[in-house]
Every structure is written in C-alpha cells, then in structure tokens.
Amino acid sequence: MPTVTRTVHSPAPVGTVQAYLRDFTHAEEWDAGTISCTPVDDAPIGVGKQWRNVSEFRGRETTLIYTLERDDPGHLRIVGRNKTVTSEDDLALTADGPGTTLTYTATFTFHGVAKLATPLLVPALGSLGDEAQKTLQAALEKLPVT
Template identity: 30%
Template sequence: MSAVKESVDISRRPEDIYSYMIDPTHLMEWQESVVSVRPLDELPLSVGSRVVVTRRLGSREFPMTMEVTDIDPPYSWHLRGSGGPVRSEVQGTIEPLGDGERSRLTIDLDFEGQGMGKLLVPLVVGPRARKEILRDELKLKELLESGAA
C-alpha cells in the first residue's frame, strides 16, 4: 500500500507532461524539498538510469540514488531509491482526459526506513510528504499550464 497517492488534472497533453516529468533536471522547479539533482547516466532517462536527488528535511540534507525500474512513454514511470536511511518508490502515471488536451497525473509514493529511517518514515517523512505533494502538484500544474515549462 502506498504511503501517499495524489492526482492533479493538468490542461496539457500526456506527451507534454511526460517529457517534463521524465527530465530530472526539472525537479528543483516544482518540488520544494529538492536542493540538487545529479544524473549519473546520460539523459534522457531509460530503464537502469540513475539520478542522485538531494532533499532537505528540516536543517539536514539527504542524498538518495534513484533508479528507473520501468518506463512506458508517455504514460508511466517507476523509480526506486537506494542508500540512506529512507528509501522511496515513486510511480507516476498520466492518463488522457476528454479530447486528450487535458491529462490526470497521479504520483504514488511509498517509503521504507533503514536504521534510524524506521523512525523517520512514520514520524517525519510520511506526514511531510503528504503535505508537500499537494503543494508540489499545484506548482507543477501552474508551471505546465502557464507554458513556463
């Protein structure tokens, strides 16, 4: 079962949303906790590609290597985190709405704690992710619909 699952309807075609979402260099534009992104492999991402994403949690920064485990352009992708006290799984799906000029983006997150992360997940990471994903999806919607992205 996922820890956090949220959807947002965006007035853009699935292809437009997918091309923005699958480019990790955009993460800092719409995810408030991301402080840096460093691709370890060439872009565009494909199955097996890895990216180090560093997030700020309170006053600390936590890097996590994310690996693409599945990809189905322009409708879905799956990333799995490794290393660090908290490991995440991210499933993104995009479904066309109506005439295909609008889409529903769903982001499904799950977390696994290792060591001290076993305490962090239920007390800090999960609750914070629930709050942050709502703001992040609204920021993403604003960016994509304004044509800024």
C-alpha cells in the same frame, strides 16, 4: 510504509507531460523539496538512467540516487535510495480531453534506526506531498499544449 498520493492536471497532452517527467532533472522545478538533481552519467534517458537528487526534508539535506525503473506509455516509476530511505515515485498519466491527469504516488520505506521513527514522519510527508502537489501543478501548467 507511508504513502502519499496526489492528483494534478495539465493542459498538455500525455506525451509532453511524460517526456518532461521522465527527465528527472526537472524535479528541481516540480518537486518542492528538491534542491538539485543532476544526472549521474551521460547515458541517454531510459530505464536504468540515474540522477543524484539533493533534497531538504524537515530542515535537513539528504541525497538519494534515483533510478528510472519503469518507462511505459502512461506510466513512470523512479526510485530513490540511500542508507536511510527508499523513495518510490509512481506516476500514472491518463488522457483527460486534450490534457493529462497525473496521479502521483510516493511510497517511503525507511531503513535502520529511521524505521523506528516512521510513525512520527507521516505528518511531515503529508505536508511534503501538499507542497509537491502545488509545485507540480504549477510546472505542468507551463508545458506546451501542442
């Protein structure tokens, strides 16, 4: 299971950052690979809420259904699934002065034939993590500080 961990900082307080990240439609702004991210239904945002995420990885589009599986103060887990991969995004938020430090860990579990290619995908996943770190940092710097 390849894992990518990155840390970013926001001048905004933890509550503001968590509210932004728990609405996964914002992945269009902060996740470099996301093309679109739309709610599956009109249910309010909370544990169990789902989004259809279309992303590009290695030149190909892929669709995953993401579910908000954990929504605790300072901790979110959003898990995406399709027949090829399970992508678990674990977001840990801690107060850093008036701002927030976010540790973002993405774990990828490949299924079926894709599982055999896992070692070959590790470098591409690292590059994806680097790009996501840049776009996530830029998005979080734009959040309101108060």
